[in-house]
Amino acid sequence: MALKIERTDARAWPDEQLKELFSEGFPEFISADRLVKEYIGRVREWFACLDLMLVDEHEVPVAAGWGVPIHWDGLTGTLPTGYSQALVRAVEGRERGTEANTLVICGAVVTPSLKGRGLAGEILKALRRTAEEAGLVRIVVPVRPTMKAQYPLTPIESFMRWSREDGMALDPWIRTHQRLGAEILAAAPASQTMTGRVAEWERWTGMVFPESGDYVIPQGLTVLRVDRSADRGVYSEPNIWMRHN
Numbered sequence: 627m628a629l630k631i632e633r634t635d636a637r638a639w640p641d642e643q644l645k646e647l648f649s650e651g652f653p654e655f656i657s658a659d660r661l662v663k664e665y666i667g668r669v670r671e672w673f674a675c676l677d678l679m680l681v682d683e684h685e686v687p688v689a690a691g692w693g694v695p696i697h698w699d700g701l702t703g704t705l706p707t708g709y710s711q712a713l714v715r716a717v718e719g720r721e722r723g724t725e726a727n728t729l730v731i732c733g734a735v736v737t738p739s740l741k742g743r744g745l746a747g748e749i750l751k752a753l754r755r756t757a758e759e760a761g762l763v764r765i766v767v768p769v770r771p772t773m774k775a776q777y778p779l780t781p782i783e784s785f786m787r788w789s790r791e792d793g794m795a796l797d798p799w800i801r802t803h804q805r806l807g808a809e810i811l812a813a814a815p816a817s818q819t820m821t822g823r824v825a826e827w828e829r830w831t832g833m834v835f836p837e838s839g840d841y842v843i844p845q846g847l848t849v850l851r852v853d854r855s856a857d858r859g860v861y862s863e864p865n866i867w868m869r870h871n
């Protein structure tokens with residue numbers, strides 16, 4: 627398969643192609659992060675050069691990946707708390723005129739029929755090349771471990787240490803980064819915080835939450851905390867910081 631890389635804003639992609647690409651990507655509640663809602667417009671406008679598509683020989687997008695530039699001193703303790711804070715740091719850094727030196731890879735998705743063939747690695751490599759060209763010397767990723775949804779009760783600090791007999795991580799998405807030479811830096815226990823009314827959470831999850839308490843939800847990497855008296859559900863998504871060399 628002949629593949630090429632293009633900026634996502636290079637052309638208007640047909641809706642049905644984008645629908646297919648993202649059809650098995652993320653749960654509906656992923657977009658309930660207020661901080662992301664506040665900053666994503668400026669992210670899209672200002673950092674479009676770090677938003678890429680992998681396109682096949684029929685001009686169909688088969689993978690996508692994007693990131694933001696931040697200033698980071700290379701110390702684990704000064705990393706953003708996770709994905710949302712990375713967006714905030716990128717936008718506010720640019721507003722202050724701070725020179726960025728680090729790419730934060732924020733997400734990647736591969737079209738369902740082509741998963742498991744290394745396309746994610748291709749889009750990650752393209753993002754790394756783009757970062758290098760832009761003078762971003764460090765690359766970090768708040769990884770959303772895809773297998774964590776099967777272990778929502780396990781603390782992220784334990785999950786990130788789980789490995790196979792060959793020494794590679796148990797989680798397949800962590801393994802993709804490891805194959806590209808990335809190492810685990812730290813847990814990001816509250817990388818994103820999604821909030822909503824109880825009825826919204828019931829719609830997003832297809833479940834009913836009759837009383838206050840913690841609930842395991844479909845595709846949730848941890849539990850949803852429901853407070854019926856406040857009509858509120860809060861889900862703090864754990865990620866894992868990895869660094870590419």
Ligand SMILES: CC(C)(COP(=O)(O)OP(=O)(O)OC[C@H]1O[C@@H](n2cnc3c(N)ncnc32)[C@H](O)[C@@H]1OP(=O)(O)O)[C@@H](O)C(=O)NCCC(=O)NCCS
Pocket residue numbers: 650651652732733734735736737740741742743744745746747769770772798799801802
């Ligand atoms: C996570 C994702 C980007 C990985 O893309 P990919 O191109 O399939 O990645 P790889 O080819 O490197 O495969 C990674 C591992 O996943 C395994 N895998 C996971 N789902 C698979 C599937 N449906 N078919 C085949 N292999 C799959 C592969 O076997 C491989 O394991 P290995 O280390 O034993 O070889 C892709 O599964 C995806 O789009 N998921 C939905 C969005 C998402 O969760 N993105 C990550 C968070 S931003």
